[in-house]
Each structure stands twice: as structure tokens, then as C-alpha cells.
Amino acid sequence: MDVSLFRIFLFTLCFTSFSSVSSEIKVGAEEWPGYTNQDGSGIYFELLKTIFAESELAFKLTSYHRTIDSFNNDRLDIIVGIYREDVENAIIPKWFIDTEQPVKAFYIPENTKINRASDFSNLSVAWMLGYSFDKFIPKAKDVYEVASLEIGFNLLSKNRVNAFIDYPQNVPEKLSNQLKSYTVLPSRHLYIAFKNNSKGQQLAEHFDKQMAKFHSNGQLKKIYKQRYDISELENFKPHLKQIVIYTEDLTLTGTKLALDTSSLENQIFYLIQQELSDYYFTFQVFNNIDDLHDYSSKENTCFNVMLKSPEREKLFYFSKPSSLYMGLKLYSKEKLSDEPEIDLVKYFNEHPNTKLGLIQEQNYGEKLQAQTKKLKPEQLVFMSSFKEQKFDMFNKQEFHLMLEYPEEIANFWPQISTDKIFSYEIKGLDKYVLGHMMCSKEGTSSEFIKAYDDALLKIKRTAAFYQYHKHYIDQGSIESFNQYFYDVF
Numbered sequence: 001m002d003v004s005l006f007r008i009f010l011f012t013l014c015f016t017s018f019s020s021v022s023s024e025i026k027v028g029a030e031e032w033p034g035y036t037n038q039d040g041s042g043i044y045f046e047l048l049k050t051i052f053a054e055s056e057l058a059f060k061l062t063s064y065h066r067t068i069d070s071f072n073n074d075r076l077d078i079i080v081g082i083y084r085e086d087v088e089n090a091i092i093p094k095w096f097i098d099t100e101q102p103v104k105a106f107y108i109p110e111n112t113k114i115n116r117a118s119d120f121s122n123l124s125v126a127w128m129l130g131y132s133f134d135k136f137i138p139k140a141k142d143v144y145e146v147a148s149l150e151i152g153f154n155l156l157s158k159n160r161v162n163a164f165i166d167y168p169q170n171v172p173e174k175l176s177n178q179l180k181s182y183t184v185l186p187s188r189h190l191y192i193a194f195k196n197n198s199k200g201q202q203l204a205e206h207f208d209k210q211m212a213k214f215h216s217n218g219q220l221k222k223i224y225k226q227r228y229d230i231s232e233l234e235n236f237k238p239h240l241k242q243i244v245i246y247t248e249d250l251t252l253t254g255t256k257l258a259l260d261t262s263s264l265e266n267q268i269f270y271l272i273q274q275e276l277s278d279y280y281f282t283f284q285v286f287n288n289i290d291d292l293h294d295y296s297s298k299e300n301t302c303f304n305v306m307l308k309s310p311e312r313e314k315l316f317y318f319s320k321p322s323s324l325y326m327g328l329k330l331y332s333k334e335k336l337s338d339e340p341e342i343d344l345v346k347y348f349n350e351h352p353n354t355k356l357g358l359i360q361e362q363n364y365g366e367k368l369q370a371q372t373k374k375l376k377p378e379q380l381v382f383m384s385s386f387k388e389q390k391f392d393m394f395n396k397q398e399f400h401l402m403l404e405y406p407e408e409i410a411n412f413w414p415q416i417s418t419d420k421i422f423s424y425e426i427k428g429l430d431k432y433v434l435g436h437m438m439c440s441k442e443g444t445s446s447e448f449i450k451a452y453d454d455a456l457l458k459i460k461r462t463a464a465f466y467q468y469h470k471h472y473i474d475q476g477s478i479e480s481f482n483q484y485f486y487d488v489f
Contacts, residue, residue, distance in 0.1 A: 024056045025203065028067040029080035035098075036061065036080060044080050044097060046223050048192075051210040052203075071193070077200065079193045085270070089196045091204045094240060095211040096189035096277070099232040103133065104181040105163040105463070106153075106171060112162040114182040117466035118482055123162035126152050133165045136185050136464040184463040188274045189232075212238045237278045243439075243448055246286035246295070247304045264407065265305050265435075267468040268323050275455030279448065299443030305435035316438045317449045322456050323435035324469060324488055326406040326477055328368060330424045333397065340480075342424040345374045352376070357383040357390065357399035364403065367429055391416045406481075407472030423476040432484045460489045 027048060029036040036042045038061060040049075048057060060067075060076070071079040072088050084092050105125065107114055112123065117138060124142035127133045134143065144161060146152045149170050156164040157175060165184055192207065194200035214220045215236070221228045228234060249265040273281065286303065295301050296315035308318050330342050348354060356375065358364075360382040364372070372380070381399040383390040387408070394402050395417045406423070413421065425431060437452050439445035459465050466485065473481045 028076040030064040090193040098190040103185040107163040117463040127165040240280035302439035306438040319437035321434035355399040357402040409474040
């Protein structure tokens with residue numbers, strides 16, 4: 001895409017609270033017709049020119065990735081039309097600027113059926129070159145990246161592919177009544193980001209102040225015109241309700257919720273958060289589960305990915321299940337049985353020289369601990385709690401079998417070895433566990449849990465929701481995982 005650098009001088013109303021900011025503001029964006037046009041027109045540019053009316057705006061249009069690089073390398077003050085996680089070290093204002101339509105897989109129902117996310121594995125699919133939709137769907141049979149929307153929908157209409165993945169607004173009118181769709185990724189908010197410095201802080205504060213003003217006096221509706229209802233700005237509540245969320249996942253306690261992190265908890269909460277624009281979240285590290293009772297009387301306090309129990313339900317509200325984790329399994333580098341389930345105590349009684357790796361300080365739950373207590377002391381080897389070290393010990397056969405969660409195997413075993421390993425369910429243990437949002441019964445927590453469940457309802461049948469769960473399951477557990485996933489969700 002050609003780069004266009006132009007300057008716009010506007011000297012109108014002067015905001016005294018904003019006078020200390022430099023008169024020039026460097027703004028970067030990719031060209032999106034109707035939103036960020038080369039000639040300086042478009043909804044997002046008109047919005048900025050209205051908000052920063054007393055400043056000189058220097059717009060630079062180039063590709064999305066180059067714009068992000070320029071922002072991250074301090075060559076821009078503002079970047080327009082981004083997802084929250086796309087930029088580093090940025091200030092994201094409260095107000096978003098638009099709501100992107102969901103990503104959908106379009107198909108011809110006479111030829112193709114997509115009822116669930118796992119159906120993609122048998123399909124040939126296409127999408128626009130440069131889009132990373134492969135992150136949000138299970139691995140398809142064939143993938144084609146096309147240079148234009150016309151080519152993509154043409155391939156679909158001529159049955160050259162089973163599905164074309166894109167946005168609903170791009171469907172040709174002549175095909176609109178012939179196609180059905182399956183949601184790959186739910187709608188997400190688009191933002192303007194400001195550099196994380198004193199100038200950026202003043203710009204962001206001014207932006208939020210003016211957005212609230214223009215929302216009240218109808219100016220936003222005039223700028224957005226027919227796009228206003230789609231943008232969801234009308235229903236945005238600038239006075240956000242704060243919820244404190246405790247978690248053991250350190251990726252959530254950072255400033256960057258993202259879709260490409262190595263944390264299932266982070267990815268699922270990111271999807272849900274997009275539907276909860278009335279709330280502001282603060283994350284805190286939580287390590288000692290024995291202290292839960294102390295938090296039951298604190299207002300608007302929640303815990304992410306918690307197991308439900310009758311005792312906890314007396315003190316806390318619980319959401320519907322938002323995540324599924326396969327239960328602990330027994331792993332071996334050699335085949336142990338043709339059966340998918342192992343009786344742990346019986347097996348070790350019959351194989352007295354076999355050694356089992358355990359983490360000494362880890363709580364494996366009452367059911368499993370009752371079984372391991374029946375094993376001989378010499379059959380137990382205490383392995384490192386550090387992931388790389390314990391998997392290295394297993395690879396070197398310092399113990400023969402190990403207890404682990406499938407998502408841990410899927411994440412870390414390929415980094416240690418290309419050897420195949422075998423997995424077995426353990427007789428008497430739960431096949432899977434469900435994670436819930438758990439909140440105190442004080443403040444507005446009941447209202448938040450309802451909003452959380454409503455958001456979950458929107459995302460749980462998307463391909464992304466399934467794909468993120470599946471990503472953390474080892475290959476030997478996929479069949480049973482699919483059964484449990486569709487039973488639960």
C-alpha cells in the first residue's frame with residue numbers, strides 16, 4: 001500500500017485543560033475506505049479532527065504491521081483502529097471507537113455442513129492473504145489464502161472450497177441468501193492507542209473526556225451516521241464498574257490480555273471481556289486457596305477458573321462453566337495396555353520395579369492421594385516442580401510414569417522430545433474438571449455474574465472458543481475431549 005503523509009491544520013475551539021500538549025500529533029493507520037481515507041476523510045479521522053480540533057494532525061497511512069512497528073518504535077503518538085493487545089507499552093482509553101463484526105465461515109448448506117468447530121478438520125477453507133484466521137479454527141484439510149474478496153467468494157460459489165472466512169459486511173448481495181455461516185470469532189472492539197508517556201496520557205484523558213461529551217450531545221451520532229448503531233457506542237457506559245479478579249495465572253496480571261498467549265485462562269477471558277464493556281477489571285495474584293473465606297465479604301471480588309463445591313456455593317456466586325480442563329492422566333513412553341484406563345494401585349502392585357514421578361508439594365486431590373499412599377515408597381520419585389526439568393527427568397526415564405494434565409503435555413512435551421508418549425485415564429478420578437468465575441455475594445457481584453454468563457453464551461459456540469481449548473489437549477486425548485466439550489458446552 002502506498003504511503004501518504006499529509007498535514008491538516010485546524011484552529012477552532014481551544015481547550016485550556018489541553019493547552020500543554022504539543023500542537024502536532026502524529027497519527028498512524030492503515031487505509032480503510034470510509035474510515036481512514038488517503039485524503040484525510042473517513043469516520044475515524046473526522047472523529048480525531050473533532051476531538052483534537054486545536055491541534056495539527058499529521059496522518060501517516062501504511063500497512064497495519066508497519067503502522068504498529070512505527071508506533072512501537074516511538075514514531076507515532078496515536079495509532080487508530082487496533083485491538084487492545086496489538087501494541088506494546090500503550091495507553092488504551094476507556095472509550096473504544098467501533099465494534100468490529102464477528103468473523104464467520106460462510107458455506108453453501110447444500111454442499112457443506114458446519115455444526116461444530118471440529119467440522120473444519122474435514123473441510124477446505126479460504127481467507128484473505130495476511131489474515132491469521134488459522135489461529136481461531138482447528139487445522140483444516142486444505143487452506144487457501146486469496147488476494148481479494150472477489151476471488152474468495154468466487155471459489156466458494158463454484159464449490160472450489162467448502163468455506164470462505166471473512167466478515168458479514170463483505171458478503172456479495174447476490175450470495176447473501178444462498179449462504180449460511182458459523183461464527184469463528186465473536187465481535188471485538190476497536191480502539192485508538194496512545195503512547196505511554198506524559199503527552200500520551202494527556203491525549204488519552206482528553207480523548208475520553210471529549211468522547212463522553214460528544215456521546216451526550218449527539219456529536220458522535222452525527223460523525224458516525226449509519227455506522228453509529230453498529231459501533232455500539234450508543235450503549236457504552238463510561239462510568240465503568242470495577243471488578244477485582246484474583247488469579248494464579250500471571251499472564252492475566254500483566255497489561256496485555258491477548259489471543260496468542262500460551263494461557264487458556266487468558267484467551268478465554270479475553271473473548272468474554274469483549275462482551276463486558278461496562279466493566280473495568282483489576283487482576284491480583286492469588287496463591288493460597290486456604291484464605292478463600294476471608295474474601296467472601298469483600299465487594300465486587302471474584303476468582304477466575306474455580307472449581308464449584310457445595311461449601312463454596314454457600315459463600316460465593318458461581319458462573320456457568322467457562323473452561324474445561326482434562327483431568328490428570330498417567331503418561332508413559334511405552335505402551336502399558338490396550339485399555340484407555342489404568343487401575344493405578346493394581347498396576348503398581350503387578351509391576352513393583354516401576355517408578356512414578358510426583359511433585360512433592362503439589363496437591364493432587366483426595367482421590368489420587370488416597371491411591372498414591374497405597375504405593376511403596378521406593379516406587380515414588382519426587383520430580384522438579386519446574387516444567388522443563390520434570391519433563392527432562394521423564395524423558396531420561398529417571399521415573400517410568402508421570403501424572404500430568406493433558407494441556408501441560410501438549411504445551412511442553414514437544415519442546416523436550418519428538419518421542420511418542422502414551423496416555424491413560426486413571427480409574428476412580430474425574431475425567432475432566434470445569435472452571436467457573438466465582439464472586440463474593442457482596443456489592444454488584446450477582447449482576448456481574450449474570451453479565452458474565454450472557455457473554456459466555458455468545459462465545460461458547462464459536463470456533464475460537466473450541467480451538468483454544470483443543471490447543472492444550474495432547475493428541476491421544478482429543479477424542480474423549482471432544483465428547484466432554486460438546487456435552488458441557
